[in-house]
Amino acid sequence: MINSKTKLCCIIGNPVEHSLSPQMHNAAYEYLHLNYAFLAFRVTDVKSALVGLKTLGVKAISVTIPHKLEIMKYLDKIDEVATKIGAVNTIINNNGKLFGTNTDWIGALTALEEKTTLSGKKVALLGSGGAARSVAYGLIQRKAHVFVFNRTIDKAIKLKQEFDLNGASAFTDLSSISTMDIIVNTTSVGMIPDIDKSPIPLQIINSKQIVFDIVYTPNDTKLIQYAKEKKAGIVYGHKMLLYGVAKQFELFTGKEAPLDIMKNILITNLRSHGQPLLG
Numbered sequence: 001m002i003n004s005k006t007k008l009c010c011i012i013g014n015p016v017e018h019s020l021s022p023q024m025h026n027a028a029y030e031y032l033h034l035n036y037a038f039l040a041f042r043v044t045d046v047k048s049a050l051v052g053l054k055t056l057g058v059k060a061i062s063v064t065i066p067h068k069l070e071i072m073k074y075l076d077k078i079d080e081v082a083t084k085i086g087a088v089n090t091i092i093n094n095n096g097k098l099f100g101t102n103t104d105w106i107g108a109l110t111a112l113e114e115k116t117t118l119s120g121k122k123v124a125l126l127g128s129g130g131a132a133r134s135v136a137y138g139l140i141q142r143k144a145h146v147f148v149f150n151r152t153i154d155k156a157i158k159l160k161q162e163f164d165l166n167g168a169s170a171f172t173d174l175s176s177i178s179t180m181d182i183i184v185n186t187t188s189v190g191m192i193p194d195i196d197k198s199p200i201p202l203q204i205i206n207s208k209q210i211v212f213d214i215v216y217t218p219n220d221t222k223l224i225q226y227a228k229e230k231k232a233g234i235v236y237g238h239k240m241l242l243y244g245v246a247k248q249f250e251l252f253t254g255k256e257a258p259l260d261i262m263k264n265i266l267i268t269n270l271r272s273h274g275q276p277l278l279g
């Protein structure tokens, strides 16, 4: 029951109406009988929002699009991981001091490591945006060999240099992907409404590969369908979301996340929605 001792956590973003975090966190609080509550706030003025949230003693904040970069300016401390990735998706209010970190990379890494080991594996990383940075960070922690592919080659080259990756290519030069162990799509290609598009053609996928598409609306993207057709291993995008939110839950509460409870909420919502959803 909500009372004067309830700890408030929230997500800020714009838009934020399609976020699944309130349902996932609140269901987990209820399951574990924690006196916590989680709300979503649509925020345009990040600086003022943070002042307000801090003043009210909000316990923790999840940050989503488009604020993950801008918010870094207003925090008291940012850890090494979020600094390297260049984005904060999680803020903890430590007695009035705001501490920023990032759990996106843990979500991606946990999802992949459910299926395969990563050390020494050749990974084709499709895309060079914010999501690619989180995935690249996790992969290099595990000593995978990462080859980045991007529509805009300059961004791929920049990412390669910054993260000391093994290769950078344009999207017109995809043939080497057939020699890789793992393919990770971090581009938005295939997301609703463009559900008939895949970032790579069917021909370069084979049964020895693992294909991870971080797009989760729809759950079975064209790329995942291709991977199934070629009998490759698959990792669904919703797993990255689940494990990233679970890690946030643990940072917010100090308790282990009830994964099944959170996963049920996620899967139920993914089935019933025809539009992109957020974590």
Ligand code: ATR
Pocket (backbone or CB within 6 Å): 126, 127, 128, 129, 130, 131, 132, 150, 151, 152, 155, 171, 186, 187, 188, 189
């Ligand atoms: P996010 O934070 O979700 O990673 P982002 O930073 O906007 O979002 O990055 C989107 C990524 O998807 C980029 O790598 C982008 O390629 P460009 O750098 O060339 O823009 C890629 N992307 C988006 N639409 C694409 C398309 N139609 N074909 C290929 N790549 C696309």
